Structures are given as structure tokens and as C-alpha cells.
Amino acid sequence: MIVLGIESSCDETSVAVIKNNILSANLVSSQDFHKNYGGVVPELSSRAHLQIINPLTKEALKKSDIELKDIDLIAATAGPGLIGALLVGLTYAKGLALGLNKPFIGVNHIEGHIFSGFLMQEKPEFPFLCLVVSGGHTLLLLVKDFTEICKLGNTVDDAVGESFDKAAKLLGFGYPGGPKIQSAAQFGDVKKINFPVAELKDKLNFSFSGLKTAVLRYVQAQGGIDKLTEEHKNDIAACFQSAAVNALTKNVKRALEKYEVKSISVVGGVAANNHLKSEMKKIAEKNKKSLIVPDIQFCGDNAAMIAFRGKSLYENGIRDTLSSKPFPALNENHFLEMYS
Numbered sequence: 001m002i003v004l005g006i007e008s009s010c011d012e013t014s015v016a017v018i019k020n021n022i023l024s025a026n027l028v029s030s031q032d033f034h035k036n037y038g039g040v041v042p043e044l045s046s047r048a049h050l051q052i053i054n055p056l057t058k059e060a061l062k063k064s065d066i067e068l069k070d071i072d073l074i075a076a077t078a079g080p081g082l083i084g085a086l087l088v089g090l091t092y093a094k095g096l097a098l099g100l101n102k103p104f105i106g107v108n109h110i111e112g113h114i115f116s117g118f119l120m121q122e123k124p125e126f127p128f129l130c131l132v133v134s135g136g137h138t139l140l141l142l143v144k145d146f147t148e149i150c151k152l153g154n155t156v157d158d159a160v161g162e163s164f165d166k167a168a169k170l171l172g173f174g175y176p177g178g179p180k181i182q183s184a185a186q187f188g189d190v191k192k193i194n195f196p197v198a199e200l201k202d203k204l205n206f207s208f209s210g211l212k213t214a215v216l217r218y219v220q221a222q223g224g225i226d227k228l229t230e231e232h233k234n235d236i237a238a239c240f241q242s243a244a245v246n247a248l249t250k251n252v253k254r255a256l257e258k259y260e261v262k263s264i265s266v267v268g269g270v271a272a273n274n275h276l277k278s279e280m281k282k283i284a285e286k287n288k289k290s291l292i293v294p295d296i297q298f299c300g301d302n303a304a305m306i307a308f309r310g311k312s313l314y315e316n317g318i319r320d321t322l323s324s325k326p327f328p329a330l331n332e333n334h335f336l337e338m339y340s
């Protein structure tokens with residue numbers, strides 16, 4: 001079976017091919033120009049997707065040594081994401097499916113991340129606890145199989161990646177902030193500032209807006225960003241990162257006390273964070289669970305995870321039609337809710 005996967009939900013255009021269970025191409029074209037604006041500009045994103053999607057698809061087919069006619073299934077991200085950006089990849093994929101008379105499946109981007117651990121040599125074992133940490137989402141899930149996902153916790157305000165990006169902006173680090181906070185944090189003293197970790201008794205939810213405000217107030221109290229030395233910025237980055245990771249691991253520990261799982265998986269852009277990975281490793285070892293954190297190429301947005309998710313849905317008898325629509329937000333989709 002040959003699956004073509006297409007991802008265009010935000011600022012990465014990606015095309016992947018899974019050929020007989022082997023990933024033969026996973027090409028990602030990143031729209032770096034958004035850094036000039038301090039964040040993703042939706043209209044510019046759509047236009048850039050439109051320019052690159054066809055050449056990138058041709059390159060992925062060439063790399064996989066296949067032609068369009070060889071494809072058995074076409075999977076594309078349907079949402080959540082920027083609606084104009086989603087429309088480019090989704091419409092392109094539907095057009096290919098219609099022209100080639102091949103099955104099409106719209107994939108939930110978050111579900112792509114959830115199952116991205118299956119792109120690794122060591123795969124998660126069902127049931128597994130999944131921590132989804134990206135720029136737009138912070139979710140804790142109990143994944144029972146490919147079609148049963150239970151939501152245990154969600155963020156009540158900012159996503160963790162968003163809080164990394166906002167803290168980085170307050171320190172003048174630019175966008176995307178996550179990797180920059182991580183680099184600065186390695187030179188900082190984690191004991192210097194005590195930033196708050198939200199205590200939510202309600203379910204296994206998360207909150208990051210208090211942490212962001214605490215960083216803002218701290219910077220203001222020092223007289224603004226211009227008064228901060230590089231050393232001081234490194235300390236703030238280290239203490240912010242430590243508080244953000246604590247907020248995540250605290251709920252993972254609580255979930256492990258409550259639910260019996262075989263593996264733990266951390267996915268999404270923030271899963272690239274070294275401090276989060278090392279803290280999760282300690283938890284997994286202590287609880288004798290396998291920990292699956294995808295390689296960095298599968299943590300950020302990529303089409304390999306979309307192709308894999310499309311394939312797993314198709315193999316579980318799920319079918320989609322060309323009339324399925326893109327959706328901008330998670331609460332408007334019918335996927336996660338449909339299976340839980």
C-alpha cells in the first residue's frame with residue numbers, strides 16, 4: 001500500500017510517502033519569513049503553501065521512486081489550523097484523489113501528532129498516555145487504540161508552545177521562541193526565580209497564562225527588557241522553562257496514578273524540548289513504562305504523521321468523502337469526539 005500524506009495547517013508545507021509500511025519521503029518546506037512579523041501571517045502562509053505544494057509533491061514522488069498512478073490512498077490535514085492554509089493542502093489532495101480516482105481521507109492534525117510515535121523504531125504500546133504539546137494545543141490523552149482516544153486534560157488558556165513563544169518575545173528572542181528559550185536556559189540558573197506552576201484541581205487540565213503574566217511582571221519589575229543582561233535573560237529562560245515543564249509533568253504523574261498504561265508518548269513541537277524529555281525519562285523509568293518521543297523531524301509539523309494517521313484510519317475501516325470540509329479549531333471537529 002502506498003500512501004501520500006499532505007500537511008499545510010500552519011507555516012510548514014509537507015509531503016510524505018509511506019510505501020509498504022516504510023517512510024520513503026518526508027519533505028518539509030518551512031516558511032521562515034514569518035519571523036520578520038513576530039508570528040505567522042495567515043494570508044502569506046496560504047500563498048506560500050500554494051507555490052510550493054506541487055513541486056514538493058513531485059519531489060516526494062521522485063524520492064520514493066513512484067508515479068502518481070501508484071498511490072493507493074491520499075491523506076491530507078483537514079484541521080485544526082489556519083483555514084486558508086488548510087484549504088490549499090486539502091483541496092490539492094482532493095483534486096489528486098478525484099483525478100486519480102483514489103480514496104481520500106481528511107486527517108485531524110492533532111491525531112497526526114498523537115500517533116507520530118509510530119513512525120519510530122520503538123512504537124508506543126496500547127493503551128498509552130499521550131502528552132500533546134504544540135504551539136496551539138496542550139492535551140493529555142489516554143489512547144486505547146487507533147480509534148479510541150479519551151481526553152483527560154486540556155489547557156484552560158494558553159498552549160504550552162504559545163507560552164514559550166510569548167516568554168521568548170518578552171525577552172526579545174524572536175519567533176519561534178521554544179528553541180531559543182531552550183538554548184538560553186542551558187546557561188541560566190534554574191534556582192534564581194520562582195515562577196508559579198498553576199494548581200488546577202479540576203480534571204487533569206493545564207494553565208499557562210499565569211506563568212506568562214509572571215514573566216511579564218518580572219521583566220517590568222527589572223525596569224524592562226533593556227535593563228536585562230544576557231545572564232539575567234538566561235536565568236529567566238531557565239526558570240520559565242522549569243516551571244512550564246513542571247506544569248506538564250505534574251499532570252503526567254497524576255494520570256499515571258489513575259490510569260494503567262503500557263507506554264508514555266510525548267508529541268508535538270514542544271516534545272523537541274530537552275528539559276521536558278529528560279524529566280519525562282525520569283518519570284517513565286520510575287514507573288517502568290516505555291517512553292516514546294518522536295525524532296525532531298516528527299515532532300514539528302510534518303506529513304509523515306498525516307500519512308500514517310490516514311493509513312491507520314483507512315485500515316480501521318474509516319472512509320471519508322471529497323465533500324469533507326476543513327475545520328479551524330479542535331472543538332469543531334468530529335474525530336476525537338467520534339472515537340471517545
Ligand code: KG4
Pocket residue numbers: 010133134135136137160161162164165176177178179182268269270271272273274299300301
Ligand atoms: O507542533 P508544532 O510544530 O506546530 C503546531 O502545530 O503548533 O509546534 C510548534 C511549537 C512552537 O510554539 C515552538 O516554539 C515550540 O513548538 N517548540 C519548542 C521547541 N521547539 C519547538 N518549545 C520548547 N522547546 C523546544 N525545543
Ligand code: ZN
Pocket residue numbers: 109113134135268269300301
Ligand atoms: Zn502541530
